Amino acid sequence: MNWNPTWICPANDLGDPAAVFGTSFVFEKKITHANLTITAMGVYEARLNGRRVGQFVMAPGWTSYHKRLQYQEYDITDLLTNGKNEIEVTVGKGWYRSPLPGWLGCAYQDELRSRPCGLAAQIALTFEDGSSKILSTDESWKVSDGPVRFSEIYDGEIYDSAKTPLLDQPVTIFDGPTDTLILQQGEEVCEQERLAVKKVFVTPNGETVLDFGQNMTGYVELFVNAKAGDCVDLSFAEVMDKEGNFYTENYRGAKAQYHYICSDGVQTWHPSLTFYGFRYIRINDFPGGIDCVKPENFTAIVVHSNMKRTGFLSSSNAMLNQLFSNIIWGQKGNFLDVPTDCPQRDERLGWTGDAQVFVRTACLNYDAEKFFTKWLADLASDQHDDGYVGHVIPDLLQNPHASSAWGDAAAICPWQVYLAFGNKQILKNQYQSMKKWIDYITSTTTTKYLWTGGTHYGDWLGLDAPSGSYKGSSNEDFIASAFYAYSTSLVIQAGTVLREDVSELSTLYENIVNTFQKTWPTYNTQTECVLAAHFKLAKDCQATADQLADMVRACGTKLQTGFVGTPYLLHVLSDYGHTDLAWDLLLRTKYPSWLYPVTKGATTIWEHWDGIMEDGSFWSKDMNSYNHYAYGSVADWVYGVAAGILPRKDAPGYANVTIAPHPDKRLDWLRAELDTRHGHISSFWTKEDDSWRYEITVPVEADIVIDGVCHSVRAGSYCFYSDQKNA
Structure with a gap:
C-alpha cells in the first residue's frame, strides 16, 4: 500500500494525560469490507464502537523512528454497526516520546520528544454496490484528555476510570512522517499467558506482597468491587532482599507506577500503553484497606512478541529443567519487539552484544526469523555511512565509538538467522550492512589487519576482572581483532551463498589471521583461549583448547569468562575432546555457574552470576537485573552437543x-x-x-x-x- 496519510495532533498541549482522538461516521449503503490503516507518534490503542481493534500491544512497535515507522492494517468489518460508528484512539508516549534511555539523552531523541502526540489513520470502506469511501484523520476529528492520566515506558501508568473523554477540543494538521512509513514488518506484541497469584505474604516491614511465582514481562490485571474514588496502587519487584522485604533499588530511576482510581461497582482494568518487569507486587493502597486484598483480585498478563515456540529441552535433572525454563522466560521477557537487555529498569534497550550472544539460542527456542528481520533492518538503517554500528538498536546512545562483539551483531545475527531458517533473503537484506561493518573496522584501526586503538566493552562482566572493573582481564585488542576475523569470515560465507565476489575479503581474512597469530602466539585468559580456538585463529587449536581445560580445572572447575567468552566456552571444550569438563561446568551448582541462580530461586537468567550472593545480599543496586537473557545462550550447547542437533552450513x-x-x-x-x-x-x-x-x-x-x-x-x-x- 502506498499510504500518504494526514497527521493530526492536539491543537492545545494536553500535558501528561494520554490524548484520546475520535470521530464518528454513518453510512447508508451495505458494507462488504472495512479496513483501518493506522500509526502514531507514540503507542496507540484503537477502539471502534467500544471494542478493541486488533491484539497488538504497544503498537506501532519500536523502530528507528527517524528512518522507519511501522503502520498496521486491520480488518474492522465485524466491528461496524448499521448506524452511527465511533472510533477512539488513545495515544501514549511509548518509546517514541518517553525519555529514553533513563540516564541520558541524545540529539535526535530529544527532537522526537519535542514533537507532538501524532496520529495518522484511514478507514477504507467497500460497499456492496462496488463503490468505496475513504475516511482519513483530518480537522473534523476531535481530541481530549481521557482516563490515562500518565503513561511512560519507565514510569508506568496512572488511570482514572471516572474520567470520560469529551472529545471537545480541536486537532491540527501537521507535517508528520510520511516517507519513513513502512507496513508492519516485525511480529506483533501480544498478550500471551495469564498467571494467577502463587501466594500472598506480609514482609518483616509489614508490607503485603503478592508473588506470581515467575519473573516476567507484562502487566497486572485488576478485578475489584469498589466505590468511586477508591484507589489501587501497586509497586513492582523482581526479588525480595535478604530479610525478606520488598526490593526495588535495582529498578534505578524507573518509577514503574501502577495507580488506578476506581469507579463504582465491579471493574476490571490493566495498563495498555506500557509494560513492567516483575515477579512480585506490593499493595500500597486498596479499596477497603490492605486486609481486603485477595489473590483473585490480580492476574499477571505475560506480554511479548508473538513468536512460535519451536525448541524444547527436558531432562531427568530438576535443576537443569529449571535452567531451561529460565532461558525461555528470559527470552520471552526480553523479546518485546526488540531484543532488550532487561525489561524492568530505566534501560530496556536493544543491546547489540546481547543479541549476537543469544541469537543462535533464540532461533532454536522460537521461530525468531521475522523478529530478527525487522530488528536487523533497523540496525542497517541506524548504521552510519562509514559502517559504524551502535551499541543499541534503535541507536539511542549514539556513542562515538563502536565496540567489538557488540557491533559484530551486524555480521553474526544475519548469518545465524540464515543457518536456522535457510532463507537467503536475510543475507540479501543485510549483506551490504555486513560488508560496511568490516569496512568500518578496516578504516578505523590503528594497526593494519588487526583492530586496535578502539574503545570496547571487552569481556564484559568477566569473572577475572581486576578489582573495580566491569571488564574481564582479556586483552581488548585481542578480543576486537578476533571478532574482526570472525565477522570477516561470516561475510565471506554470506557472500559465497549470494554468489558475490569475495576475493578481496578472502585476502583480508588471510592477512588478519596471519597477523593475529604473529601478534598473539600465547593466551592468558579463558576467554582468549575460547576465542582463539572457536574462531580457528590459533595455530594449534587443540593445544589451545587443552590449555583452556587446564585453566578451568586449575581454578576449581569454574568458568571465569564474561559476555564475550561464555557463549563459546562449552563448545570449545566439547569440540576438542573435553565434553566431560563441559558437563562439569553446566551441572555445577556452586557460584559461579548456570545452576547457582537456580539454587537461589531464579526463574529467569540473571545479569550477574551472583546477582544474589551466598549470604543473600545483592551484587549491586546499580546494574543488577534478574531478567537478562544473554547467559542463557548455553542452551545452544544443550541442543547442539548434549542432544547433538547440529545445523549444517551446507544445508x-x-x-x-x-x-x-x-x-x-x-x-x-x-x-x-x-x-x-x-x-x-x-x-x-x-x-x-x-x-x-x-x-x-x-x-x-x-x-x-x-x-x-x-x-x-x-x-x-x-x-x-x-x-x-x-x-
Whole structure:
C-alpha cells in the first residue's frame, strides 16, 4: 500500500494525560469490507464502537523512528454497526516520546520528544454496490484528555476510570512522517499467558506482597468491587532482599507506577500503553484497606512478541529443567519487539552484544526469523555511512565509538538467522550492512589487519576482572581483532551463498589471521583461549583448547569468562575432546555457574552470576537485573552437543541434519525437540541397564553419529544403543 496519510495532533498541549482522538461516521449503503490503516507518534490503542481493534500491544512497535515507522492494517468489518460508528484512539508516549534511555539523552531523541502526540489513520470502506469511501484523520476529528492520566515506558501508568473523554477540543494538521512509513514488518506484541497469584505474604516491614511465582514481562490485571474514588496502587519487584522485604533499588530511576482510581461497582482494568518487569507486587493502597486484598483480585498478563515456540529441552535433572525454563522466560521477557537487555529498569534497550550472544539460542527456542528481520533492518538503517554500528538498536546512545562483539551483531545475527531458517533473503537484506561493518573496522584501526586503538566493552562482566572493573582481564585488542576475523569470515560465507565476489575479503581474512597469530602466539585468559580456538585463529587449536581445560580445572572447575567468552566456552571444550569438563561446568551448582541462580530461586537468567550472593545480599543496586537473557545462550550447547542437533552450513534451515549426542552419566535422560522448516526433529537419550539408548527422529536425510560411528539415514525414527563406558 502506498499510504500518504494526514497527521493530526492536539491543537492545545494536553500535558501528561494520554490524548484520546475520535470521530464518528454513518453510512447508508451495505458494507462488504472495512479496513483501518493506522500509526502514531507514540503507542496507540484503537477502539471502534467500544471494542478493541486488533491484539497488538504497544503498537506501532519500536523502530528507528527517524528512518522507519511501522503502520498496521486491520480488518474492522465485524466491528461496524448499521448506524452511527465511533472510533477512539488513545495515544501514549511509548518509546517514541518517553525519555529514553533513563540516564541520558541524545540529539535526535530529544527532537522526537519535542514533537507532538501524532496520529495518522484511514478507514477504507467497500460497499456492496462496488463503490468505496475513504475516511482519513483530518480537522473534523476531535481530541481530549481521557482516563490515562500518565503513561511512560519507565514510569508506568496512572488511570482514572471516572474520567470520560469529551472529545471537545480541536486537532491540527501537521507535517508528520510520511516517507519513513513502512507496513508492519516485525511480529506483533501480544498478550500471551495469564498467571494467577502463587501466594500472598506480609514482609518483616509489614508490607503485603503478592508473588506470581515467575519473573516476567507484562502487566497486572485488576478485578475489584469498589466505590468511586477508591484507589489501587501497586509497586513492582523482581526479588525480595535478604530479610525478606520488598526490593526495588535495582529498578534505578524507573518509577514503574501502577495507580488506578476506581469507579463504582465491579471493574476490571490493566495498563495498555506500557509494560513492567516483575515477579512480585506490593499493595500500597486498596479499596477497603490492605486486609481486603485477595489473590483473585490480580492476574499477571505475560506480554511479548508473538513468536512460535519451536525448541524444547527436558531432562531427568530438576535443576537443569529449571535452567531451561529460565532461558525461555528470559527470552520471552526480553523479546518485546526488540531484543532488550532487561525489561524492568530505566534501560530496556536493544543491546547489540546481547543479541549476537543469544541469537543462535533464540532461533532454536522460537521461530525468531521475522523478529530478527525487522530488528536487523533497523540496525542497517541506524548504521552510519562509514559502517559504524551502535551499541543499541534503535541507536539511542549514539556513542562515538563502536565496540567489538557488540557491533559484530551486524555480521553474526544475519548469518545465524540464515543457518536456522535457510532463507537467503536475510543475507540479501543485510549483506551490504555486513560488508560496511568490516569496512568500518578496516578504516578505523590503528594497526593494519588487526583492530586496535578502539574503545570496547571487552569481556564484559568477566569473572577475572581486576578489582573495580566491569571488564574481564582479556586483552581488548585481542578480543576486537578476533571478532574482526570472525565477522570477516561470516561475510565471506554470506557472500559465497549470494554468489558475490569475495576475493578481496578472502585476502583480508588471510592477512588478519596471519597477523593475529604473529601478534598473539600465547593466551592468558579463558576467554582468549575460547576465542582463539572457536574462531580457528590459533595455530594449534587443540593445544589451545587443552590449555583452556587446564585453566578451568586449575581454578576449581569454574568458568571465569564474561559476555564475550561464555557463549563459546562449552563448545570449545566439547569440540576438542573435553565434553566431560563441559558437563562439569553446566551441572555445577556452586557460584559461579548456570545452576547457582537456580539454587537461589531464579526463574529467569540473571545479569550477574551472583546477582544474589551466598549470604543473600545483592551484587549491586546499580546494574543488577534478574531478567537478562544473554547467559542463557548455553542452551545452544544443550541442543547442539548434549542432544547433538547440529545445523549444517551446507544445508541451512536443517534441510539435512547431523545428530551426534553426548550423554553424561549424571543424567538418566535428556530430550531435545526442534520444529524446523523441514519438519520435527527429536533427540532423546536414556540409560538402559549398562547402555545408552538413543531414540532419534529426523524429517530429512541425516547423519546420526553414535560413539564416533556415522549412520546415514533417510527421514524416519531410529533407535541406537551404545555402551555407557564409551559415551
